[in-house]
Amino acid sequence: MKVDREVVETVADLSKLKLEEPDIAEYIESMSRILDLVEEMQEVDTSNVSPMAHPLDTTQRMRADIVTEQNLRDEYQAMAPETAGGFYLVPRVVE
Amino acid sequence: MHDKSLTQVVHDLRQGRYTSVELTRHYLERIRQHNTDLNAFITVTPELALEQAQAADQARRDGDDRPLLGVPLAHKDIFCTKGIRTTAASKMLDNFVSPYDATVIEKLLAVGSVILGKTNMDEFAMGSSNENSFYGKVRNPWQRDRVPGGSSGGSAAAVAAGLCVAATATDTGGSIRQPAAMCGVTGIKPTYGRISRWGMIAYASSLDQAGPIAKTVEDAALLLKIMSGFDDRDSTSLEMEVPDYLATLNNPVKGIRIGICKEYFADGLDTGVAQVVMDAIHELERQGAKITEVSMPHTRYSVPAYYVIAPAECSTNLSRYDGVRFGYRCEDPKDIEDLYTRSRSEALGKEVRERIMVGAFALSAGYYDSYYKKAQQIRRLIKNDFMSAFKQVDIIAGPVSPTPAFKLGEKTDDQIAMYLQDTYTIAANLAGVPAMSVPAGLIDGLPVGLQLIGNYLDEARMLNVAHRLQQATDWHLQVPTIAREGP
Numbered sequence: 241m242k243v244d245r246e247v248v249e250t251v252a253d254l255s256k257l258k259l260e261e262p263d264i265a266e267y268i269e270s271m272s273r274i275l276d277l278v279e280e281m282q283e284v285d286t287s288n289v290s291p292m293a294h295p296l297d298t299t300q301r302m303r304a305d306i307v308t309e310q311n312l313r314d315e316y317q318a319m320a321p322e323t324a325g326g327f328y329l330v331p332r333v334v335e
Numbered sequence: 336m337h338d339k340s341l342t343q344v345v346h347d348l349r350q351g352r353y354t355s356v357e358l359t360r361h362y363l364e365r366i367r368q369h370n371t372d373l374n375a376f377i378t379v380t381p382e383l384a385l386e387q388a389q390a391a392d393q394a395r396r397d398g399d400d401r402p403l404l405g406v407p408l409a410h411k412d413i414f415c416t417k418g419i420r421t422t423a424a425s426k427m428l429d430n431f432v433s434p435y436d437a438t439v440i441e442k443l444l445a446v447g448s449v450i451l452g453k454t455n456m457d458e459f460a461m462g463s464s465n466e467n468s469f470y471g472k473v474r475n476p477w478q479r480d481r482v483p484g485g486s487s488g489g490s491a492a493a494v495a496a497g498l499c500v501a502a503t504a505t506d507t508g509g510s511i512r513q514p515a516a517m518c519g520v521t522g523i524k525p526t527y528g529r530i531s532r533w534g535m536i537a538y539a540s541s542l543d544q545a546g547p548i549a550k551t552v553e554d555a556a557l558l559l560k561i562m563s564g565f566d567d568r569d570s571t572s573l574e575m576e577v578p579d580y581l582a583t584l585n586n587p588v589k590g591i592r593i594g595i596c597k598e599y600f601a602d603g604l605d606t607g608v609a610q611v612v613m614d615a616i617h618e619l620e621r622q623g624a625k626i627t628e629v630s631m632p633h634t635r636y637s638v639p640a641y642y643v644i645a646p647a648e649c650s651t652n653l654s655r656y657d658g659v660r661f662g663y664r665c666e667d668p669k670d671i672e673d674l675y676t677r678s679r680s681e682a683l684g685k686e687v688r689e690r691i692m693v694g695a696f697a698l699s700a701g702y703y704d705s706y707y708k709k710a711q712q713i714r715r716l717i718k719n720d721f722m723s724a725f726k727q728v729d730i731i732a733g734p735v736s737p738t739p740a741f742k743l744g745e746k747t748d749d750q751i752a753m754y755l756q757d758t759y760t761i762a763a764n765l766a767g768v769p770a771m772s773v774p775a776g777l778i779d780g781l782p783v784g785l786q787l788i789g790n791y792l793d794e795a796r797m798l799n800v801a802h803r804l805q806q807a808t809d810w811h812l813q814v815p816t817i818a819r820e821g822p
Contacts, residue, residue, distance in 0.1 A: 259680075278706065289716060301567070
């Protein structure tokens with residue numbers, strides 16, 4: 241499948257990635273090549289085949305509703321780029 | 336000392352032939368001398384290693400006899416290690432010091448092992464040549480102008496070069512087996528769910544599985560036993576007992592049915608590799624194994640299905656790297672959008688960015704059914720192929736990768752050729768069955784691996800066959816020159 245500039249820009253936006261102008265042509269090329277490879281799947285008839293999520297088809301376990309996690313906020317925030325008063329700081333979102 | 340297997344080291348330490356401090360110093364010295372050349376380690380932890388070794392020696396004097404007491408190991412830099420930088424070979428995590436240990440690390444520390452350091456890899460485990468690391472490429476110990484394979488290239492190279500006794504690794508599409516094959520060591524990817532993924536940096540969660548890389552099958556079996564087991568912190572962990580893999584290693588292979596998957600010997604397989612693999616299979620036949628041909632018709636769709644499922648899962652998993660809670664943050668973000676996009680774009684490598692984008696595409700509105708759902712259906716068909724093959728045979732044997740180690744830079748401009756490196760390994764991840772690589776011979780001085788694939792949770796039989804092969808051959812004892820050099 242040949243992707244175009246618009247598709248590449250849309251998925252970059254969805255992925256929160258910034259594309260530099262000189263790289264865009266390269267991304268169009270390589271994404272098209274990967275999708276061509278992937279396209280081979282369409283040869284296979286998969287009607288009535290159920291999608292497989294876990295190899296052993298296990299499901300989520302239930303557990304007792306008790307607190308098992310400790311509060312390690314300070315430890316985890318020690319490695320954050322910027323925090324204040326137990327919050328993570330980011331540039332102003334709401335004016 | 337570095338020529339000894341893990342099993343021999345355990346024995347020697349018990350006998351007091353040398354101490355853990357002596358052994359650890361020896362390995363640290365070897366890393367100091369050879370790592371500049373190989374680049375197998377991202378981080379070396381000499382102070383911690385010696386501290387752990389001293390504690391191990393003291394514990395032994397006090398009567399402690401835990402299975403790996405004082406044994407120096409290296410860990411792929413994808414496992415979180417408390418207090419030690421854990422980077423996944425990405426600029427994104429260059430400054431990340433984990434606040435906790437992965438379950439695998441916890442288990443290996445609980446039996447007394449020593450941490451020498453963290454090994455190099457492809458960034459976030461995305462790659463088949465270890466050329467996608469922020470910390471530079473790893474060189475193959477057998478020939479320095481060749482790749483070690485990937486993504487666990489650092490772990491495989493370190494074991495092959497005698498820079499550690501054994502190492503941990505992970506395999507999403509062949510990342511344990513392919514580097515093990517290319518470096519001439521033994522590597523196991525167990526059944527999906529056998530080893531906890533907790534604390535293991537995620538790439539594609541429904542495929543990722545940890546495993547050991549070691550010098551012999553016996554060593555790998557011992558490590559597998561320790562690393563395996565249920566963990567309620569991993570929701571996909573299997574609640575099943577772990578057998579004693581060592582107990583059945585020496586069983587005769589007489590009567591074991593080994594299948595040769597004809598699709599693994601199709602176009603694209605190097606004739607020399609095919610010959611080496613067939614020679615190994617004939618050795619098993621000589622020991623009484625029954626060889627039959629099996630067909631797994633959907634094999635050729637495993638690479639296409641993988642390049643939907645793995646990117647889709649990675650695009651989700653890697654959304655956590657946003658410059659907010661940990662990892663890299665760009666300078667002076669002007670708003671939140673700028674913070675996200677610049678932090679990610681500046682700190683994630685090209686291959687990673689591309690897989691995230693392919694994944695976002697496959698999951699996006701209007702494409703989900705024809706890509707992600709289709710790939711998950713093909714995955715079921717691949718599993719069904721294995722299930723019908725395992726009605727006829729006990730083990731499937733074949734090549735690990737189409738060629739021996741290729742040259743550094745040879746495939747960096749041809750992404751699809753790089754992806755096809757994993758043609759024979761990916762199906763086992765998609766189906767979730769256990770698979771391993773054992774050294775089977777050399778071509779022009781480069782190692783070739785034999786792949787053995789077992790049925791779900793049948794690691795014991797796979798290891799049994801691999802061990803019997805190593806009892807009758809000496810391919811696993813061949814080492815590169817660097818492993819014979821001092822200190």
